[in-house]
Amino acid sequence: MAESDIELLWQSDLMMAVNKPAGLSTQAPAGIDSLESRLHRQFARTDRYLSFPHRLDRFVSGVILVALTKKAARLLSAQFASRKTRKQYLAVVEGQCKVGQTGPQQWDDFIRKVNDQPRAEVCDEAAPGAKLASTVVKTLSLDxxxxxxLMELSPITGRMHQLRLQTASRGHPIVGDETYGATQGGAKQGGATKQHTDRILLHAHRLEFHDPSNGRLIQVESACPF
Structure with a gap:
């Protein structure tokens, strides 16, 4: 994808929140384009500390936090580990998913990573590697x-491909997500179908966390691009 400036959503002395484009890996080996390498160039931080207390999949867009000091990285990572952050995603899924139309509902599944493959699967609670994945879901509109x-997905846990797998396992894969069985690959915009070859229709819309410097609750949003 063509390089462009990364949108800065919020910033303090210890950290910043940016809008990650779809199709761009959060981190990658030296010489390969990534959010990390772009931020180093854009903010002239080549020789300064920069790390990510959480990740977004390459094909997912939206809010992501960037720690600018080791202390901030440690404190933010602890917030994610103790589930003191709140994440909200917007997703367009295939089919008519009417779950949560009258109010939020919770999905609970046991999932695990598939050996030697970049995907996860739903499994039995007693299966080796099984971990509980919980997400609060709400249907926003039907097309x-x-x-x-269009769905609102708020993960309680943070498992690999959690939202992608939980929607797909219920017969509603996220549009564009061929890994989990999607057959639709585009998004209707202005009456035409635009193909999204470098993205799935999943966007990290809102993130709540506590500012490591003063404990103040911060809410950062990124407008949905689809």
């Missing part, structure tokens, strides 16, 4: 013509 549903 009958396109046979799609």
């Amino acid at each position: 009958l013509a396109a046979d799609r549903t």
Whole structure:
């Protein structure tokens, strides 16, 4: 993808929140384009500390936090580990998913990483490597013509591909997510179908966390691009 400036959503002396584009890995080996390498160049931080207390999949866009000191990285990582952050995603899934139309509902599944493959699977609680994945879900709107549903997904846990797998396992893969069985690869915009070859229709819309410097609750949002 063509390089462009990364949108800065919020900043303090210890950290910043940015809007990660879809199709861009959070981190990558030296010489390969990534969010990390772009931030180093854009903010002239080549020789200064920069790390990520959480990740977004390459094909997912939206809010991501960047720690600018080791102390901030440690404190932010602790917030994610203790589930003191709140994350909200917007997703367009295939089919008419009417779960949560009358109010939020919670999905609970045991999932595990598939050996030697970049994907996860739903499994039995007693299966080796099984971990509980919990997400609060809400249907926002139904698109009958396109046979799609706009959903709000708020993960409680942070498992590998959690949202992608939980929607797909219920027969509603996220649009563009061929790894989990999606057959639709585009998003209708202005009456035309635009192909999103470098993204799935999953966006990290809102993130709540506590500022490591003063404990103040911060809420950062990124407008949905689809």
